[in-house]
Amino acid sequence: MSTNDWPLWEIFIRGAHGLSHRHVGSLHAPDAEMAIKNARDVYTRRKEGVSIWAIESSAIAASSPEDKGSLYDPADDKVYRHPTFFDIPDEVGAM
Secondary structure (H helix, E strand, O other): OOHHHOOEEEEEEEEOOOOOOEEEEEEEOOOHHHHHHHHHHHHOOOOOEEEEEEEEHHHOOOOOHHHHHHHHHHHHHOHHHOOOOOOOOHHHOOO
């Protein structure tokens, strides 16, 4: 397999002070192990990461921004999911 045939991997890093992984970039690699090693070298040069995820790009499914209306509009009729109609006492503070 030539380097031109290597799959594209999406790289997510969890920082030392973070609770979740965030997308930091993409790279080509022949397999998951090499993708993680390359991601370590490319995206964590200053030892800022504590965990690396490498996901083959072809395995990711995503919605289209054009589908935003039909995808999220059904939630508008479920007011109980958005408790904006409750009065919050002043002593509670910011929520």
